[in-house]
Amino acid sequence: MDEHVFGMGSVPVSVAAKVYGKDATWIRAGIISGWLPIGVATRDGKKITTIEEINSKYGRINFYISPKKLYEETGYIWEGKTQ
Template structure:
């Protein structure tokens, strides 16, 4: 007899094998683009990442500067927005 955990793992594998993900390019999404997707300003996005309540990327500090990386995949998972930045021609879809 199968236990619930085994069944859940099996179902998860089936679902993941059929899921279709967009292709994500290397590099991050600019803060300004993420802000436009959420309909907020860039400060809102930066603060959300720094405080941890907007889990779409991470922030690092170097001396007195904050640097932000926004994951295209995490932004897509949260909003459905796919970031495309081919040949440095930034565009929104």
């Protein structure tokens, strides 16, 4: 089995959107709703799991996209820098 070395930290939402050929909003909605199993969305340390929680009046949502999970889903290897 090949050993892949992934970049440190989260894959930016914009990079994941390019990999999937979709809009960044699609990536965010998929992560929050759970049908895109590549990461997690949080606000103030609490996991966001419904579209209703997206409202910006509640504060900023942070997205963590796992380089390993993105690779497992798409075959894309995140090297830690934007393309």
